[in-house]
Every structure is written in structure tokens, then in C-alpha cells.
Amino acid sequence: MKGCKICGISDLDTLNYIINHQYPPQFIGFICNYKKSSRYVEAKKLNELLTLDKKKSNFVAVLVKPDEEILDKIKNLPFDYYQIYDCSPEEIKKIKERYNKKIITALTVIEESDVQKYHLYSEVTDIYLFDSKGYEKSMAFDHELIKKIKINKPLMIAGDIQINDHLENYKKIADIIDISGGLETSGVKDKSKIDIFLNKIKQVYNEA
Secondary structure, three states: OOEEEEOOOOOHHHHHHHHOOOOOOOEEEEEOOOOOOOOEOOHHHHHHHOOOOOOOOEEEEEEEOOOHHHHHHHOOOOOOEEEEEOOOHHHHHHHHHHHOOEEEEEEEOOOHHHHHHHHHHOOOOOEEEEEOOOOOOOOOOOHHHHOOOOOOOOEEEOOOOOOOOOHHHHHOOOOEEEEOHHHEEOOEEOHHHHHHHHHHHHHHHHOO
């Protein structure tokens, strides 16, 4: 698995553009319960957005310590993955079993000890995401911290990634590049930036 995730989609026009792009992302993320984020999408709007045919992409519900109320609201939506922050392995196991979803375990990183927590989630995780502790803000963390770890599951990387970055450097340490704020202009997803990013990702992962 090599590719990218575009996160924080909140309108039909942008979603339609991404899904029908020549090189669509493997994953498209929706902020389902974190209201502090400007990219938060309420349940009624989610129902509208997710009527679109996802085609080659996977839909991801981004959830910060989700409670039963939000899990119940989205349980019938066509999400392929739940991306979960701030839950224990036991809590994630219950969610995975009850709702029968693949899990992206999101680990927020400041120092190396944060990275090493991945061991705790090995039984419940399908994909690991290493992110900053910024949540609604695009913040960076030292990506060198995850260079040495050897995980036998796909590894996703986020944290203030920009379209002008040398994306091939991320390719060396992760299977999937996760981007959100880097595709925005004045806080709104920018189709021209999305196009640049998806074309660059295609080029990066096609290189030998």
C-alpha cells in the first residue's frame, strides 16, 4: 500500500473533485466529532456527503475519543475505516468488534516515548498514523522519530505536511502521506493545490 490520504473534507464540490481526479487518493477523511476543528462535519451533512460514489477511494471517519452517540449516528454510513485518537487499546477493540470497521490508530507525537506506544495497539490496528498533537491546528513533529521503527502494518504520516515539501523524503519512512491544511488557502480546500499534490504523489510513488 503506497499513496495518500486527504483529510478534512467538508463540502460536496471538493469531494466530487477528489473522487473523480485522475489520481484519486487512497483515503478521504471526514472530521466527525471534533467540533473545535473548522473542518468538522455534523452528522446531517455527513449523510449528504457520503451519498457520493467513493469509487477507488476509502472513506475514513476521523474520531477523537468517540462516545456511543456519535458512533451510533455514523454506524450506517459507508465508512471503510475509523481513524481514532485518544482511546485505549481496549476501547478501540470494542469499537472495532461492535461496528466491524478497519482501524487507523492515530498516535500523537512529541517525543520518542509517544512513538513507542504503537506496540500497545498491535492487535487492534490495521494502519498506524503518526501525527502531531495539533489536532485542529496543522502542527509539525520530528518525523525522524519514526524512521527506525519496524512495523509489519501500513504506516501513515501526518503533521503540517505541505505540497512544496520534498514528498519523496516522506516516502522513505511511511507508506501513506496524510495531508489536510497543506491543501488549503485561507482555511478552505483549494482544488489547484489538491491537483498539484495528487500529481506529485503519483510521481513519487511511481519512481523506482
